[in-house]
Amino acid sequence: MMKLNARTPPNDPPAVRVPDGKPAVADQPRLAGRKRPRFDTMPYLFILPCVLFCLILLLYPVVYSLTLSFRQATVDTFVSGDMPFNGLIQYQAALADPVFWRAVINTVLFAFFSILFQFTIGFLLALLFQVNFPLKNLCLALLLIPWVSPVLTAANIFKGLFNEAGPINQFAHLVGLGPFPWLANPAYAFPATIVANIWIGFPFNFVLLYAGMRSIPVDVYEAARIDGAHYWQRVAKITLPMLKPVSVAVLMLGTIYTVKVFDLVWIMTGGGPANATHLLSTYAYQVGFSLLNFGEAAAIATLMVLLVLLLNLLQLLLRRA
Amino acid sequence: MSGRTPAARPLFQNFKPKSPNYQMKRNTPRKPGLAWLSLFGCTLMGAGLASAPAEVTNVEIVHYFSVQGQTDALNQVQKDFEAANPDIKIHYTYVPFAQLVSRTLQMAAVHKPPAIAAIDNPDVLRIAKAGILKDISAEVSKFPVWNEIYPGPKAAVSDGSKVYGMPIGSNSLAIFYNKKMFADAGVSSPPKTWAELTEAATKTTKPPVYGIVFSAVNTEESTWQWEPFLWSNGGSLGELDSENARAALQLWVDWVKKGLASRDVVNWDQGDVPNQFETGRAAMMEIGPWRLGTVKKSGIDFGITTIPVPKEGEKPVVPLGGEVWCVLKGDSKVEQAAIKFIEFTQEPERLRKICDTFNYISSIRSVAQQQGQANADLLPFVEQMDTARARSQDGGAQYPAISLAARTAIQKALTGQGSVEAALKEAAAKIKPLLGTK
Numbered sequence: 001m002m003k004l005n006a007r008t009p010p011n012d013p014p015a016v017r018v019p020d021g022k023p024a025v026a027d028q029p030r031l032a033g034r035k036r037p038r039f040d041t042m043p044y045l046f047i048l049p050c051v052l053f054c055l056i057l058l059l060y061p062v063v064y065s066l067t068l069s070f071r072q073a074t075v076d077t078f079v080s081g082d083m084p085f086n087g088l089i090q091y092q093a094a095l096a097d098p099v100f101w102r103a104v105i106n107t108v109l110f111a112f113f114s115i116l117f118q119f120t121i122g123f124l125l126a127l128l129f130q131v132n133f134p135l136k137n138l139c140l141a142l143l144l145i146p147w148v149s150p151v152l153t154a155a156n157i158f159k160g161l162f163n164e165a166g167p168i169n170q171f172a173h174l175v176g177l178g179p180f181p182w183l184a185n186p187a188y189a190f191p192a193t194i195v196a197n198i199w200i201g202f203p204f205n206f207v208l209l210y211a212g213m214r215s216i217p218v219d220v221y222e223a224a225r226i227d228g229a230h231y232w233q234r235v236a237k238i239t240l241p242m243l244k245p246v247s248v249a250v251l252m253l254g255t256i257y258t259v260k261v262f263d264l265v266w267i268m269t270g271g272g273p274a275n276a277t278h279l280l281s282t283y284a285y286q287v288g289f290s291l292l293n294f295g296e297a298a299a300i301a302t303l304m305v306l307l308v309l310l311l312n313l314l315q316l317l318l319r320r321a
Numbered sequence: 322m323s324g325r326t327p328a329a330r331p332l333f334q335n336f337k338p339k340s341p342n343y344q345m346k347r348n349t350p351r352k353p354g355l356a357w358l359s360l361f362g363c364t365l366m367g368a369g370l371a372s373a374p375a376e377v378t379n380v381e382i383v384h385y386f387s388v389q390g391q392t393d394a395l396n397q398v399q400k401d402f403e404a405a406n407p408d409i410k411i412h413y414t415y416v417p418f419a420q421l422v423s424r425t426l427q428m429a430a431v432h433k434p435p436a437i438a439a440i441d442n443p444d445v446l447r448i449a450k451a452g453i454l455k456d457i458s459a460e461v462s463k464f465p466v467w468n469e470i471y472p473g474p475k476a477a478v479s480d481g482s483k484v485y486g487m488p489i490g491s492n493s494l495a496i497f498y499n500k501k502m503f504a505d506a507g508v509s510s511p512p513k514t515w516a517e518l519t520e521a522a523t524k525t526t527k528p529p530v531y532g533i534v535f536s537a538v539n540t541e542e543s544t545w546q547w548e549p550f551l552w553s554n555g556g557s558l559g560e561l562d563s564e565n566a567r568a569a570l571q572l573w574v575d576w577v578k579k580g581l582a583s584r585d586v587v588n589w590d591q592g593d594v595p596n597q598f599e600t601g602r603a604a605m606m607e608i609g610p611w612r613l614g615t616v617k618k619s620g621i622d623f624g625i626t627t628i629p630v631p632k633e634g635e636k637p638v639v640p641l642g643g644e645v646w647c648v649l650k651g652d653s654k655v656e657q658a659a660i661k662f663i664e665f666t667q668e669p670e671r672l673r674k675i676c677d678t679f680n681y682i683s684s685i686r687s688v689a690q691q692q693g694q695a696n697a698d699l700l701p702f703v704e705q706m707d708t709a710r711a712r713s714q715d716g717g718a719q720y721p722a723i724s725l726a727a728r729t730a731i732q733k734a735l736t737g738q739g740s741v742e743a744a745l746k747e748a749a750a751k752i753k754p755l756l757g758t759k
Contacts, residue, residue, distance in 0.1 A: 079429045079451045164585045165529050165602070184584035185736055272539025273587040274732035289423060290541075291721050292447075 069298035078294060090299040099275045100300065103283040107307065110194055110279060111258040117198045118254060119247075122205025126213050127235065147203035155267035158196040159183065162268075183269055186276030193265050193277055200264065201257065205250055212246030213239060248319065252312055259308050280304040378409045378658040383425060384439035384644070385418040386679075390614075394678040402665050409658045422448065425649070429453040434649035436659040439489060442477040443712040443720055445645050449485040450718050455648040458484035460660050466667050466685045473641045474684035477711030486645035487663050490672075490681030492609045493639040493709055494549050495701045496629065500622040502530065502604040511626035515550075515572055518605075518629040522581040525604035532581040534603035537573070538590045543731050544724040545640050546591075546607055547573065548712070549628040552638035558715045558723050559756050561730065562749035568631070570741050574734050587732050598623075609642060610680045610702050627701045636708045643681055682706055719755045726751040 069090060071083040094100050129140065146154065161168050162182035172178035183189045216239065224234050240247075262281040265271065271278040271286060278286075280300060288297025386392060399411040414435065416424045425438045425448070440448060448454060461467050461484050474488040496518070498511055506525045512518040522532025537543040544558075550572055551557070556565030576582040583589075589597070591608065598606040599619035607628075616623055628637040646663045648656055666675060669688055676683045676692060682702045683689045693703035716723040730748035734741045 075426065075447060075451045078426050079453050081430055159588065164583050181584040181736075183588040184586075186738060189588075269588060270539035270590075272732050273736045274729055274738055275539070276738075286725075289419060291725065292422065292426075 065298045065301060068295055069302045071295050073293075073295035073298070075292045083295070086295075090296040091303070093296055094299050094303065099278060099283060100280075102275060103278040103280045104303075104307065106190065106278060107259055107280045107304070108311070109190075110197070110261070111255055111311065113194050114197045114201060114258045114261075115251065115254045117194075118201040118205045119209075119251065121198070121202045122207075122209050122250075125202075125206045126209040127239070129210055130213055143206060144203050146200050147207075149200075151200065151263045152267065154200055155196065155264045158192070158199075158264075159268050162192050184273060186273055189269050189273060190277050193268050196268060197258065197261060197264055201254065204257070205254065208246055208250050209243065212243050216242045248315075251315060255311050255315065256308055259304065259311065280307065376408055378654055379412060380409055380436040380655060380658050380662055381412045381414055382437040382439065382662075383414045383416050383421065383428075383435045385416055385421050386439070387415065390678045390680075394675050398666055398671070398675065401671070402662055405665070406658075406661065409661065411662065426451065426453070429649060434651050436649065436651065436655045437662065438647050438649060439644040440486065440647050442474070442488065442491075442641055442643055442645050445478055445485055445647060446480055446713045447718045447720065448647070449480070449483075453649055454485040455650050455656055456483040456485065457487075457648055457660060457663075458482070460664075461487055464664055464667050466669065466672070466688070469686045469688075470684055471686060471689075471706050471709065473706070473709040473711050473714075474643075476714050477641060478645050486647035487667060488684035489644045489646060489666070490676040490679055491641050491643040491684045491706065491709070492611055492681050493641055493702055493705055494546065494607050494609050494628060495639075495705065496605055496607055496626050497598060497616060497623050498605045498626065499525075499598070499601070499603075500624055503624075506604070511624060512629045513626070514629050514633050515631050519572070519576070519581070522576060522605060523579070526581050529602060531583050531597070531603045533576060533605040533607070534582060534589070534594050534597045535573070535586055535607040536589050536591050536594045537586045537728075537731055537735055538588055539728060539732060540590065541721075541724055541728075542591050543587075543728040545642070545712070547727070547731055548640040548715075549607075549637060552640070552710060552715075553628060553630045553635065558720075558727055559752065560749065561727060561745045561752060566745055567741055570731065570734055570745060573731070574741055577735055584736075587735050610682065610699060613680050613698055625698055625701045627705055637705055638708050638710055639705045640712050641709050643684070716752075716756065722755050723752050726755075 068083075070085055070087060071077075072086045072089075073083045077083045125143065129136065160166055163169070164179055164181060164184065166182075168182065169179040172180060180188055182192045220238055220242070221234055224238055229237065259279075260281055261279060262285065265277055265279055266282050266285070269277040271282040281304065284297045284300040284304065287293050287300060384395070386395060395413060399413070402411060403409065421438070421440065422444055425435065425440070428434050429451075434453060445454070458479070464487070470488070471491070474491055478484055478486045478488060496512070498521075502525050503509075503511075503521070506521075506527075508521045508524055512521045518533075524532070526532040536546050547569065548558075550569040551566055554565045554569045556563055556569055560566065573582075577584055577586065583597075591612075594606050595608050595612045595616060597603040598608075599616060599621060601621065628639055630637050646666070648659045648663070650656070666672060667685075669685070672683055672685065673688050673691060675681075676688065677696075682699060683692060684706075686706075689703050689706055693700040712724075713720050726748040730744040733739045733744040733747075738744075739747070
């Protein structure tokens with residue numbers, strides 16, 4: 001809340017302070033003797049825009065989407081606005097669709113492998129960057145490129161790289177392998193999208209972990225060194241535990257970021273071949289905007305939010321254990 | 322602020338309350354004066370807007386045309402139309418392709434429909450079902466060009482009795498071939514039958530060059546690219562478990578299996594397909610007239626031939642692309658103005674100019690024939706217009722769901738996740754309940 005009090009004169013002389021830094025006792029009665037301040041609307045006015053923003057742009061769409069998932073909202077009913085409530089029918093329809101379950105499994109696997117590699121790569125790089133070496137700052141800047149490059153561009157580049165006649169297969173050919181049908185075969189296409197997502201997401205993990213490591217006091221390491229702990233012992237016994245609050249935040253944000261990935265997969269495979277790479281996000285989009293079944297798409301989106309909550313809850317439990 | 326200095330600090334100082342500069346600005350009477358002036362100006366403008374509608378009718382048109390030539394053509398039409406009808410003003414609203422339908426529905430749902438929406442032809446009947454499109458059958462029957470409309474485009478805009486729009490123009494698919502690669506491989510004439518097509522593809526396949534390239538990506542594009550083969554073979558999306566459908570899909574699967582087409586076709590959209598052709602990595606491609614400009618620019622010596630048919634002498638049946646001017650239900654005055662605009666675009670000479678700049682084939686026979694005579698590249702597409710079908714003729718309002726099932730089958734068969742028969746059978750089982758057949 002705001003601590004600003006508009007009626008306090010700005011040039012109030014500082015309260016007399018006793019040497020230990022606390023306000024002198026003589027100051028207290030003056031405050032107590034004042035009339036009880038009347039309700040101050042000013043601070044609330046200040047936060048009003050923010051509250052309105054949250055209500056209109058964040059809460060309303062969520063609630064609307066939720067209600068939509070219980071209504072029969074298709075092309076025929078959307079315009080007239082009389083979308084009748086049909087209970088759980090759309091959830092049943094979604095749950096009965098094998099493509100939905102494929103998308104659920106894909107989303108979980110996509111998130112798991114993406115985060116596993118993003119976090120590991122980010123952590124190892126962060127360790128490396130604790131050491132000083134020439135051109136460190138340049139490398140630091142270069143490592144951020146995947147994170148700042150637009151996903152649209154990155155996805156198209158990966159699509160080109162994984163092309164049957166693309167650079168990756170040419171390289172594989174040099175070492176006597178392939179050609180692999182990277183994006184043309186369901187068994188390869190899904191890992192290919194994960195690889196692309198790892199590339200896009202690892203700098204985010206790296207930057208946060210790097211900053212987290214820098215905030216660990218050096219003397220802890222020095223003490224350990226004197227005690228004779230070697231490098232990996234220091235990493236395992238000091239860096240990892242002291243980095244826990246940062247890691248928790250990174251993993252949680254990573255889960256959210258990864259579960260909602262849409263553009264990358266949509267551009268690289270469009271959810272194909274034969275629905276093999278659909279995530280919940282691309283599947284919901286297809287149902288909503290290609291089939292124009294808004295109600296079922298909203299139901300899928302709601303289930304997707306539940307999945308994010310579930311995954312984060314799982315992480316929480318794992319951490320407690 | 323007035324003091325735009327290169328260094329950041331002096332600029333920042335301007336905001337400090339103690340800065341003399343700031344004080345001066347605060348106290349000068351010019352600032353409130355300006356504010357009042359601009360407020361007054363706004364009021365004037367508002368008054369102007371408020372009094373104007375008594376004479377001027379505003380016609381809003383939503384569309385997704387973004388290519389330079391297309392927007393130029395639209396702006397020219399607007400200029401000419403407004404000069405001829407000073408009481409009507411045209412406003413174009415651009416909406417990205419994927420959002421046009423949902424945006425139009427949204428606008429109608431909040432009772433602010435656009436006057437006209439340029440809707441992709443397979444969507445017209447589906448949107449008409451939502452009850453937001455005006456039946457303009459009485460009006461179009463008075464258009465001189467209406468009697469000359471090809472049967473395919475006519476089917477796309479009407480459900481038999483009612484008419485929900487007027488086509489801007491049509492496009493379809495044909496085979497583009499690289500003349501030099503054909504000559505090098507000893508292919509003397511462009512393929513006319515499936516057997517000749519496969520033969521030409523076999524001869525011209527010389528790694529890394531593929532004989533043929535098409536799009537089988539997980540979007541509507543793959544169904545649309547497969548339909549010429551399905552329909553020319555007498556098949557339909559409603560009966561995917563038939564022998565006709567099996568043979569049409571087997572044709573594609575064989576190309577990929579034999580390496581005449583890349584396995585990547587399941588990921589190539591209609592942007593990737595011409596890229597392969599234009600960079601000399603494919604001898605033939607299946608694509609439409611909208612790409613002519615870029616293919617010419619690539620410097621490749623190319624020819625175009627109609628879609629090959631199963632047996633000699635048969636007629637190719639291709640799906641129709643292209644957008645339709647649709648009038649939305651609303652204020653009757655706006656509706657009339659919208660119809661006036663559509664009629665204006667359908668005057669033969671103007672229609673030809675629009676279609677030429679769009680690289681579309683007119684849906685009106687006489688205009689299309691003129692286009693074919695003037696431009697040999699368009700001739701194969703004009704030839705196909707007589708037998709071309711609207712996609713909504715194959716499934717009506719259920720077309721999107723049917724198309725989705727069909728392309729899943731196409732992708733399954735092409736990636737070897739199931740036999741052609743099994744994939745099509747699965748799709749047919751999904752489609753039949755949608756159509757209410759057994």
